[in-house]
Amino acid sequence: MTAQLHESPTSPPAPLQDPEYRTLLRLAKLTSSGIPDHPVDALQQVVELARELTISRYAALAVTDENDNIEGFVVAGLTPEEERKLKAAPLGHGPLGSMRKDGLAVRIDDLEGYREAFGFPPKHPDMKTLLGVPLWVEFTLRGALYVTDHNGGEAFEDADEAVLRLLARHAGAIIKTRWY
Numbered sequence: 625m626t627a628q629l630h631e632s633p634t635s636p637p638a639p640l641q642d643p644e645y646r647t648l649l650r651l652a653k654l655t656s657s658g659i660p661d662h663p664v665d666a667l668q669q670v671v672e673l674a675r676e677l678t679i680s681r682y683a684a685l686a687v688t689d690e691n692d693n694i695e696g697f698v699v700a701g702l703t704p705e706e707e708r709k710l711k712a713a714p715l716g717h718g719p720l721g722s723m724r725k726d727g728l729a730v731r732i733d734d735l736e737g738y739r740e741a742f743g744f745p746p747k748h749p750d751m752k753t754l755l756g757v758p759l760w761v762e763f764t765l766r767g768a769l770y771v772t773d774h775n776g777g778e779a780f781e782d783a784d785e786a787v788l789r790l791l792a793r794h795a796g797a798i799i800k801t802r803w804y
Contacts, residue, residue, distance in 0.1 A: 683769075696803070727760070731779075759799065
């Protein structure tokens, strides 16, 4: 008699379906040959991985000082022409600003209809959806990691937030050990 294994509804997800497991695997592969010497290059890898794993059009990471002034900003998904047009990082007045003040994740399914969405620089690309998580360095809020336009404008899911939270912890370690 052979026993068959069946997953019950309460079984943990298979490893490759678990977003944190997949993220850790990708981080391990990415860092297996070493982390770039310059922190901006290491953070660029984090942003590109965030964009890929959440199936997003754009991703960005802002590093802030103790007064919430942006010290560093990296993006993924923009063309070189779009990057040149931006000239400055978003100031973080709207949903990004609230996240950097209260330390809570932000998930918005319709940016156009969200009355708190402002502070984007001129010529900023249009976006429909947004998911952002704070960057913590020890117990200090030091920026944000966010992605926009999930899978063509669909709403972000809990799995996407789990991916971003894990990548934000990795980015926080980079900032702690290489930025300051």
